[in-house]
Amino acid sequence: MKVLVINCGSSSLKYQVFDMETETVLAKGNVERIGIDGAFLKYRRGDEDTITVEAEIPNHEVAIQLVFDALTHKEYGVLASVSEIEAVGHRVVHAGEKYARSVLIDDDVMAALRECVDLAPLHNPPNIMGIEVAQRLMPDVKHVAVFDTAFHQTMPDYAYLYALPYELYEKYKVRRYGFHGTSHKYVAQRAASLLGRPLSELKVITCHLGNGASVTAVKNGKSVDTSMGFTPLEGLIMGTRSGDLDPAVVTFLQEKENLTSEEMNNLLNKKSGVLGISGVSSDFRSLEEASQQGNRRAELAMEMFAYRVRKYIGAYAAAMGGVDAIVFTAGLGENSASMRQSICEGLEFLGVAIDPVKNDVRGKDVDVSADDAKVRVLLIPTNEELMIARDTVELVRG
Numbered sequence: 001m002k003v004l005v006i007n008c009g010s011s012s013l014k015y016q017v018f019d020m021e022t023e024t025v026l027a028k029g030n031v032e033r034i035g036i037d038g039a040f041l042k043y044r045r046g047d048e049d050t051i052t053v054e055a056e057i058p059n060h061e062v063a064i065q066l067v068f069d070a071l072t073h074k075e076y077g078v079l080a081s082v083s084e085i086e087a088v089g090h091r092v093v094h095a096g097e098k099y100a101r102s103v104l105i106d107d108d109v110m111a112a113l114r115e116c117v118d119l120a121p122l123h124n125p126p127n128i129m130g131i132e133v134a135q136r137l138m139p140d141v142k143h144v145a146v147f148d149t150a151f152h153q154t155m156p157d158y159a160y161l162y163a164l165p166y167e168l169y170e171k172y173k174v175r176r177y178g179f180h181g182t183s184h185k186y187v188a189q190r191a192a193s194l195l196g197r198p199l200s201e202l203k204v205i206t207c208h209l210g211n212g213a214s215v216t217a218v219k220n221g222k223s224v225d226t227s228m229g230f231t232p233l234e235g236l237i238m239g240t241r242s243g244d245l246d247p248a249v250v251t252f253l254q255e256k257e258n259l260t261s262e263e264m265n266n267l268l269n270k271k272s273g274v275l276g277i278s279g280v281s282s283d284f285r286s287l288e289e290a291s292q293q294g295n296r297r298a299e300l301a302m303e304m305f306a307y308r309v310r311k312y313i314g315a316y317a318a319a320m321g322g323v324d325a326i327v328f329t330a331g332l333g334e335n336s337a338s339m340r341q342s343i344c345e346g347l348e349f350l351g352v353a354i355d356p357v358k359n360d361v362r363g364k365d366v367d368v369s370a371d372d373a374k375v376r377v378l379l380i381p382t383n384e385e386l387m388i389a390r391d392t393v394e395l396v397r398g
């Protein structure tokens with residue numbers, strides 16, 4: 001079965017086409033600057049060089065048409081016709097409390113997603129639009145929605161509730177939801193197969209460290225706690241997001257700096273995190289460089305980042321009553337040996353020990369812990385698209 005996976009943002013669209021008999025990626029790419037000058041499509045067949053097509057791309061319909069053109073191109077296409085695509089998997093950020101798993105999209109699902117717009121005003125609208133456009137262009141195939149929040153719906157109430165008046169939870173559904181669920185689930189499953197043990201018997205802490213970053217406690221295959229909350233702002237320090245904060249800081253700064261709530265949101269989401277601390281960059285490669293050249297604030301930002309992740313690992317080991325494996329994934333988790341090393345420093349009391357030689361690696365499934373370490377530290381590249389394609393196949397086949 002050939003499956004198209006779509007991740008639709010407000011001005012971008014990422015896509016991959018899988019042959020699910022072999023779970024291989026036939027082609028993938030992205031469309032950027034949709035509706036803006038200088039729009040382009042990137043397309044890559046298998047491991048070949050990436051092709052860039054510049055074009056006027058006023059909307060997502062045109063963007064998907066361009067993707068189809070590339071996929072069926074005489075020279076570099078991978079399909080004889082678009083009708084070879086048997087199902088489409090859509091990444092959707094927020095399903096509120098409605099869905100704890102992926103679903104076949106029908107009118108009820110679309111209505112539920114619209115109800116969640118309030119909870120994810122930046123993400124759900126483009127996700128919904130992506131589904132509508134894809135359904136119009138491919139009316140005869142089944143479409144599946146895979147949610148970032150779904151995996152975390154197993155959190156117990158004492159973990160997902162905020163200690164606010166309970167009525168506000170009932171009225172507005174203000175609670176912790178968690179994100180990156182598809183990634184946490186994927187790497188937890190991979191960890192179990194690498195360790196050769198059933199996930200249902202394991203306590204795993206998964207650290208998804210990219211531009212957005214979150215940690216999840218996965219006990220017996222279920223998410224029992226995660227660091228992101230009502231929005232992806234809670235928890236870890238991120239590229240440009242503050243993560244955990246005393247909520248009183250927000251009103252204090254709003255008053256002192258005379259900020260509107262939109263400006264405050266912008267400060268917390270776009271100007272904070274390691275960018276805010278360092279004043280250098282949100283990208284850890286630039287921070288490492290600056291720190292090597294003696295920039296103390298860049299070094300401080302990385303120390304703060306590592307310290308926060310370490311605290312969450314400790315907290316989640318306590319939440320689960322132990323830990324069998326810690327998994328690092330996403331841009332920073334997969335690529336930065338030094339960050340993995342600094343996060344794990346001081347966790348020896350838990351039975352964590354990284355082997356520096358094994359840890360000197362990037363981008364592949366590998367156990368980087370010392371031979372005699374009680375807790376396994378694993379590096380597992382995430383693959384959210386494959387997870388979406390797998391869920392799509394499962395639901396389409398019934």
Ligand code: ADP
Pocket residue numbers: 209210211212239282283284285330331332333335336
């Ligand atoms: P996103 O959340 O946007 O999907 P990624 O998972 O691609 O992000 O992670 C991007 C981040 O990963 C970059 O901002 C950078 O900080 C970090 N990163 C990527 N490669 C490296 C590297 N070689 N060394 C250190 N950090 C890296």
